[in-house]
Amino acid sequence: MATHVSSAACLSVPCQRKIQRVRAVASEDFAAVKTNGNEKVKLGASDLKVTRLGIGAWSWGDTSYWNNFEWDDRKMKAAKAAFDASIDNGITFFDTAEVYGSRISFGAISSETLLGRFIKERKEKNPEVEVVIATKFAALPWRFGRQSVLTALKDSLCRLGLSSVDLYQLHWPGVWGNEGYIDGLGDAVEEGLVKAVGVSNYSERRLRDAFERLNKRGIPLASNQVNYSLIYRAPEQNGVKAACDELGITLIAYSPIAQGALTGKYTPENPPTGPRGRIYTPEFLTRLQPLLNRIKEIGDNYSKTATQVVLNWLIAQENVVPIPGAKNAEQAKEFAGALGWRLTGDEVNELRSLASEISPVIGFPIEYL
Template sequence: MAMNVSSACFSVLSCKKPNRIRAVASEDFATTAALKTDTEDKLKLGGSELKVTRLGIGAWSWGDTSYWNNFQWDDQKLKAAKAAFNGSLDCGITFFDTAEVYGSPLALGAENSETLLGRYVSQMHKLSLAYIFFLTQVGCHIFVSGALIGKYKPENPPSGPRGRIYTPEFLTKLQPLLIRIKEIGGNYGKTPTQVVLNWLIAQENVVPIPGAKNAAQAKEFVGALGWRLSNEEVDELRSLASEISPVTGFPVEKL
């Protein structure tokens, strides 16, 4: 399988601390039967010349013990991360983002998302590697840490750091939007996750990078491709979202 790999690093301008660095790897396949997404349907990333798939995979949790994985990293989680990488490639997703906190001292352990991604790429055959450095803007928290896809409810808010942000009051205000997302998903045979990702892709200038801990999550994300919400549905969800004040105070911003 022939491929070209390009890797890039850029600062996160959309977060409060612009000195944090994010690493990105993007791969272009010449031919492969396993590629299920439309490789011609790519977007330029920010102001760079690098073209990426319309959907990326976030790898922040890979190897992380400062926020994810219950502060522990083991062989089982390592295998799950590798499966997420392989599953993404099998579905044609060739854009990987390491982390919005890349560069934080707490993110740099014996293994982190950048070193793991580099290892996975290096294990592939017939590989050529290039480095591109550029600056662009990156948005964070596609799913509002799971709140936007029904992971939490007002009567069952998250624990730990998320509980201080996604309060029962916020989750109550979120319900009309969440209910409509589920209704639309039912009409298309799609999950709330896939509806949210498709809404972002419909903006045309957005490349969502949801985090995948395993192959099942990566494959679910791919289900956001190959179809499109109607313009009316895109506008309706935007209108419902505009009625909800954004949350602030994400714990990792203080690292």
């Protein structure tokens, strides 16, 4: 997911939290498996398996982009309810990052800290619960070399209260030192601190370079997390999706419902507030209406919501794991309804064709580094 960096404050913090061990979801079986009624898929050529849909925790604790620039106890309880509802509905894959909700991005409380708290409370009720956690290293300009990756990872583990994390990703390409960052990912695997590694916001060229550098050490590059939705299909057009398919790298799709624009919640008369309102303007939402109308019609045929249709559209692309952000339990439950069924090929193609008639929204410039 994208992030906003505005401070040189160090993310390292003293930590005396008790370390929790979360049971990994991994298998030697390369076929999809079923757990709690939901299908799981392997991330790339790694042994790590995740539910076909995950939950993004970008909004948890954030006040710079989400939550109308505020964070309070009510929002925290809603995030906790979203976490529990996700697990209750068979979604056990959660994605966070060290900068989500941190002071470096004008946040109120670290998303990692909240997620760690939620895991601990859930495990106290159900010690056997299986949770897969992904977090990310921020390639900040003042971080140099492979050791900076390990240092940041250990700080993330401290905030999460875990002894290892399932998936560790480079949040975006660094201004320099990318080879060292990739080496740091490999070191993290070899030291047993992570089970799989990935990148985020990587172009086709950078993706291939990272794949080759890790491959020389016998370590698979499991994933590339990029902005991908029905109305933002840059990964299809810039070679990233094709490269992922060719190299056996799973594409993790952030902003899969276009930050709410594809849910039908917003209209030209009721655009989103805050920074999203500058992207999804009344003019854009007017052009979007014909597509939203057709999404609703298709959803009605399946007794599904627009949100469930557009998430299913991404899943139908194969080798794609969408991670919509859940602010509350109701959203988490709705996301789960995108699983267990499939749009037809004709419907998939029709929606892509309709979406192609709309000028695409602007993505995050970070993708083009």
